[in-house]
Amino acid sequence: MLRNVRVVLKSFSSLSRKFSTTQTSNSRVCVIGACGNVGQALSLLLKRDDRVTVLSLYDVKKAIGMALDMSHIDTNSEVFGYEKIEMLPKALYCADVVVIVAGQPRKQGSSEDELLKQNGPLILEIMPHIAEICPKALIAIVTSPTNAIVPLAAEALKKKDAFDPNRLFGVTTHNVVRARTFISDELQVDASMVKVPVIGGNSPCTILPVLTHTKPKFKIEDEDDAIPLIRKLRAAEDNVNKVKGDQGATLVIAHSVAKFTHALLMGLAGLGDPVECAYVESAVTDCSFFATPLKLGKQGIEKNLGIPSLAKFEAELLDDLIPELKQSIKKGIDFAKKK
Template sequence: MVKVVVCGAAGGIGQPLSLLLKQSDLISHLALYDIVNAAGVAADLSHINTASKVTGHVGKEALAEALKDAHTVVIPAGVPRRPGMTRDDLFKVNAGIVRDLAQECAENCPRAFILVISNPVNSTVPIVCEVLKKANVFDPRRVFGVTTLDVVRSSRFVHEVKPQFEPQTNRITVVGGHSGATIVPILSQIKQVSFTPEEIKSLTHRIQFGGDEVVKAKDGAGSATLSMASAGARFTNTLLEASVRGTRGLVESTYVHLRGNPGAEWNARSTGLDYFAQDVELGLEGVANVLRLPDLSEEEQSLVKTAISELKGNITKGCNFVNDGTTPSAKL
C-alpha cells in the first residue's frame, strides 16, 4: 500500500494538489488532513473514478491517524503570502505549523518521505530536519523542499520569449533556494536557444520574483496556488515513480540537506551551506545522488554568491527556531 498524506489539504494549494494526486495510479490511499474542511474535500474527491481510497482527517486529534503508515507526507499547510507580506512575516506564522507537523511525522511515520511546500521553504526545510534530528529519526535522503515551481516557471517564461523552446519537454536547472534572489535559473546551459544579455537579465528577474506577479494579480486574495499545486504534484509523482516503481534516472531540482546525502559533498564544500537546491537524482530511498552544480556563467556565479549569502541567514533562522525553543506551538 502506498499512502500519501496531504497536510493542509483544504487550503488553496492543498485542494488542487489533492485533486491532482487522486489521478495517480501509484497512490492506493490518499489521506487528507487539515484543521477544518478536510472531510468535505475527501468526500468530494472520493467520487472520482480512480482506484485510490480517500480519507479525511480533521483537527489535531486526527493527525496521528492520518500519518500512520504514510509512505509520503506532503506539507502545503500554512498561510499564503499576501501583498506587502515579507518572507519574515510568513515565517512567523508558518514556522510553528511546520515544526509541529514534523514532530507528528517523527512520532507516527518516521520513515516517510517529507515534501515541504510551506513557505518560506529556505527556513521550513531546516525546521523539519532539526525536529527529526532531535527525535533521532533524521534521514537526509527523505526530506525535500519542493522548488519545482521555479523550474516550471523557468520553462514557461523562456517559452514566452523563445516560442521554439518546448516548455513541457525541456527542463531548466534552478539552484539556490526558493525565494527572490536565492532562486538562480541556469539559463546559460540551455542549448536549444540563445539569449541576449538583456533577455537573460529580464528572464532571471522574472523567474526570481514570479510569485509577486500572482500576489499582485490576485489583489490580496492569495498567492500562487494552482501553479504551485501542479508543481507539487509533479515532484510528488516523480518521487513515487522512483521510490515505488524503481524507475531510474529521474532528476528534479529540489532543496535538500547536503551533508550525508550521496554525491552532495562537492556542493557542500563549494557553497559552504548545509542546505541548497540543485538537480537531484531520485531513487528507492529518496535522494539517490545529488548532482554537481553545472558550469556557471560569470553572471550566474555572482547570483549564486548572492543566494548563498541570503541562504545562510534563512537556514540559521530555521535551525534556531527549533533549537532555541522560544516560540509557542502553533495550532494545527
C-alpha cells in the same frame, strides 16, 4: 453454463485489476493542509495520479467532507479525511510520502520573519508526529518561507532522532515549471521539451535558473540576454499576487507539487530515473541547504547532481544569493532551537 463462465471471467477481471493496481502502484500519500487553496487543487491532482493507492487528507476542519466529495471521483485510489491534531497520527499511518502545504502563504510585502513566526510553530507541531508514525516517509515541504522552514523541520526531526537528509525536501518545482514556460515562450517550442536546472533557494532573490544549461539551447551572448528572464522568474509570484490577490499563485504551485510528488513515487518504485530540483541538506556550497538537480530513488535522494558549470555572470549571481540563504537557514535553525 455460459452465464457461469461470464461470472467467473468477470470476477477474474476484477481481481486482475485489483492485483495490477496493488503491484504497480502501492503508494500512500498524506497531504497536510489539504483544505487550503493549494491543498484542494493538489489533492485533486493526486487523486488522478495512478501511482497513488491511498490518499490521506488532513486539515483542522473540512477534510472529512472533502474526502467524501473526492471519493466519488472515478479513479482507483481510496481517499480518507482526518480533522484536528489528535487525528494526525491516523492520517500519517504507513505514509510513503507526506506533503505539507499547511500554513499561511507568502503574500506581497510579507517578510520572511513574519512568515516564520506564523508557520514555524505549525511545522514544529507536525514533525514529531511524522518522526513517530512514519519515520521512513519522504517529506515534501511547500510551507513558506521554504529557505528557513526546511532547516527548521530538519532540527525538529533531529530532536526525535529521525532526520534522514535523503528524505526531506523543500519543493521548488514551481520555479522550474515557470522557467520552462518562460523559456518555451522565448524559443517558441513546446514547454514539455524544455529542460532547465533552477538552483539556490526559494525566495525571489535566491532563485537562480542556470540558463546556460537550457535544453533546447537558449542563446545567450552575454548577461544582458539572461538577466531579464531571471528577473521575470524571480518576480513571477509577486506578479500573480498583484493581479490575483491574497490567494496567490495556488494553481501553478499545486500543479508543480503534484509533479514533484509523482517523481518521488516513481523513484520509490524504482521507475524512470526521475531527476527533479529541490531544496535539501547539501554540501555543494557553503550553505547547509541548497536546491540542485537530484536523482530520486528508493531511499529518496539517490544522488545530488550538484551545480552545473556556470558562466561568469551566473557564478556572480550565485555568490550574491549565498549570504541571504545562509541567513535564512540560520533563522530556521535558531527558531527550532528556541522553541
